[in-house]
Each structure stands twice: as C-alpha cells, then as structure tokens.
Amino acid sequence: MDLIKTKNTFVCMVLALGMLSSLGLTQAKAQENPTEQNSKDHDALRKLKGVYESAVNEGKIELLAPHLHANFTGVMVTDKAVKGMEGLKTYWAEIQKMLGDGGTYKVELVPEVSEIYGDIAISKGTTKDKVVSSAGMTFEFTTSWSAVSKKEGDEWKLLRVQGTMDPILNTFVKAELKGAFTTASSIGLLVGVVLGFVCSRLFFKKKVS
DSSP states (O other): HHHHHHHHHHHHHHHHHHHHHHHHHHHHHHHHHHHHHHHHHHHHHEEEOOOOOHHHHOGGGGGGGEEEEEEEEEEOSSSSSEEEEHHHHHHHHHHHHOOOOOOOEEEEEEEEOOETTTTEEEEEEEEEEEEEEOOEEEEEEEEEEEEEEEEEETTEEEEEEEEETTTTHOOOOOOHHHHHHHHHHHHHHHHHHHHHHHHHHHHHHHHHH
8 A cells, every 4th residue: 555655646746846847838938938039020120220221222112022010110310201102202302303313322220239028129220321422522421310110020110210310510500501601601702803803993083182
C-alpha cells in the first residue's frame, strides 16, 4: 500500500514538474516572440524611411502610395494640409512649380527609435534637406517631423505625418532678408547718387549767379 502511495506521489510530482516546465517554456516563448516581433516591426518601419527618401529624391511621390493608410492625413513643412495620395500629389506638384524646371529637392531622414504600442507606432526625427532652384539658388536646411503608423496585417501604413521648420531663422527667411537688404542698399545708393547730383547742380548754379 505504501509502495503504491509512494509511486502515485512520484507520478504526481513528475506530472507537476512537466506542467511547470511546459509553462516555463510557454512563458519563455511568450517573452521571446514579442521581442522578435518588435525587431521585425522596427525593421519594417525603417524601410519606410528608404521609401520616403526615394520618393522625394527621385521625384516619384507615387512610390508612397502602397504605404499610405486609407485615412492618411498630414501637415507639410509649408503648413499645407494634405489628405490621401491625391493630396500628396497636389502638394508635390506645387513644390516642383516653386523649384522651377530643372530644380531638385534632396532629403535624408534622421529618425529616432520608434515607439510601438500594439498596432500603432510613433516615429519622430529630423531631416537634412537640400533644394536647388531652376535659377541655381541653393538652400540647405533641417526640419523636425513626426509620424504615426498603423499596422495592417504584416505591413505598417503611414496614418499621419507632420513636418515643422523654424519660422524665423530658417534659410528661406534669411534669403528674403538678405534680398531685402540688398534691394534697400541699392535703392539707398541710387537715392544718394541722385541727391548728390541735385545738390551739386544747385551749388554750381548758386556759385555761377
């Protein structure tokens, strides 16, 4: 009887250890999978960086189409609000018009590590931009950006983007101020020449009379 009881106790202990081992393995896998999935998600989000850079640098904004969420919206660095792929195309056409024929726009994204919450990812960072107009004017500047992506199946889609630029000390304002100063200086010089000529004529007439 004692032998049977001892044997049953031993079997129960083995079964209990087996269950604990299985539970431990399940928990370990549960801990490993999120980490592995998290790594895959970050890799997928980083690929969006390359897609965006190619779309801008090659002037092919339509490359972004497969990566936009159906409810995509954004506020561009020019403060222009866009909605969907058509909104992006309209915005890009306006940029190209401002650049003029032969003008180029190059960009490099400098992202920080994205924060992922389930099927939502929040990304942010800065850009290094270089614009060359058709007139040969070069502008180099940086912007700050943020983006919200939503996961659909195994793919991340851009849901919301926003870009900002220093409204006071950016390169375009500096160029405008420099142009205004140059214009003002030229006008001042012209006015000075005219006044000098008038004064000299008046002085000459007075001396003659």
